[in-house]
Amino acid sequence: MLRFILTVFALGIALAHAPVQAQTIVVAIEDKDYAPYYTWVDGKPEGPCVEITAGAIRLMGAEVEFARMPWTRVLNSVETMRADAALCGTKTDERISFSHYPDEPLLNYDVTLFVRSDSELTTSDPEALSDKTFALVKGYSYASIDDRLEEEGMIRVEATGRDSLIKLLMLGRVDTILDSRLPVFTDAKRLGFEGQARALSPSLAETPAYLFFSRKPGYEALASRFSAALEEFKSTPEYDVIQQRYGL
Template sequence: MPHIVNLLCILLLACLSPLAQGERLRLVTDDWAPYVYRDAGQTKGIDYEVTTEVLKRLGIEVEWQFLPWKRCLAMIEHGQADGVMDIFMVESRKAYLVYPLEPMSDVEFVLYQSSRQRHAIHQLSDLTGLTVGTSPGYAYGAEFTDAPGFRREAAPSHEANFGKLKLGRIDLLVTDRLVGRYLRRQLGLEQQVEELPLVISRQAQYLGLARKPGREELAQAFSAELRRFKQEPSYLAIIERYIGDTSHLPDAVEQQESSTPR
């Protein structure tokens, strides 16, 4: 099977236009740690490192630009960028975006609670009477949004939500699983904050390429090489560097900005 995958990659690369190989892609995104973010002026993140490595193997350099999410979408829609990182596959966007078949990452929205004040949460109805910390501009799925009986309280940042949870000002918080694990580790709260197994919602996020000549072939080559890279130890090593645990790699969810799917 590995030989077949290698042959497929070679054939796809051969199909790429001469301009595609050796070109420089301008990718836009916003801060979404630990997937892609800026730290002390340096670009970091799981999907950043994976994308950079995969495109390097395809002979393509990358220029990254961080902007508010709505600006990212506007730029890609109007052809002002070559691609956008960690975006939902939305049918209406296929008019101007080409999606590789392989997603960048599978993420999930889950709940976190204080170790000092535990709650038995097995379904959304168990949240009745509780206050759940959320982030403004994020969509957690209709089931969570429309569920009655509990209060949703927005905070200006993920870090602020963890602070409120630590102080007992909220009962739980909801965030992406890897984002929560990353922040819990960064904030030194691994012994004070627990992750609950209930999955609020899930969805895949992709590298979206601007629809231009040769991009369909590039998307296929990228997808094939990404699948191959995910089978290598170096892929898990990247994830471990950011979250320290790969025992429960999640399925999928994505950040969204108010009424604007990511």
């Protein structure tokens, strides 16, 4: 009997140390570029949001699969628990209601107003911009800055996508647009408007962007595991290389 017990005990130790199949975390990601934070190249996502996420998930001993879809479906797929997580979103009360946020953000976005280079506007002070129009991408979150601009008397215009956002400004349909510096200047260059937009100073906010998780059973703990792995990843040389590559 003692021999049998020892055999079972030894088997238990062996199983405990046996390799197990790595968990695959399905991450929903917008199908449009938000350069340089995430872009699509030959059907594969690139950019700091993607690379930081993948690096942290590797440290968890898991694998990542990116699922490409429109931004509204990204949010819906997390809310309906068809995806495990979404990249690379800011925190809002609405999103908190259907997702778990890790403590550690992937990176920070600036929230900035932009004008055409020939605009007479010189400041981002909302009081000086009363009655001016500002455009933003429908469905995006701007750390509630958009609500504050409306409260200060600015007029909201919603663009259907990033290309539309830039074109509204370049065609003079709106006075300003609200977004982040790196994506706006990247999009303007791609659309043939390089040098024709400038940022109003100062930026209105810095807002953290996260990999946020669905409310599947056990995923609050998964978000905490990811947060710890992300914090660890940020101390690695690989993370330093990513920051330098994208000018973060």
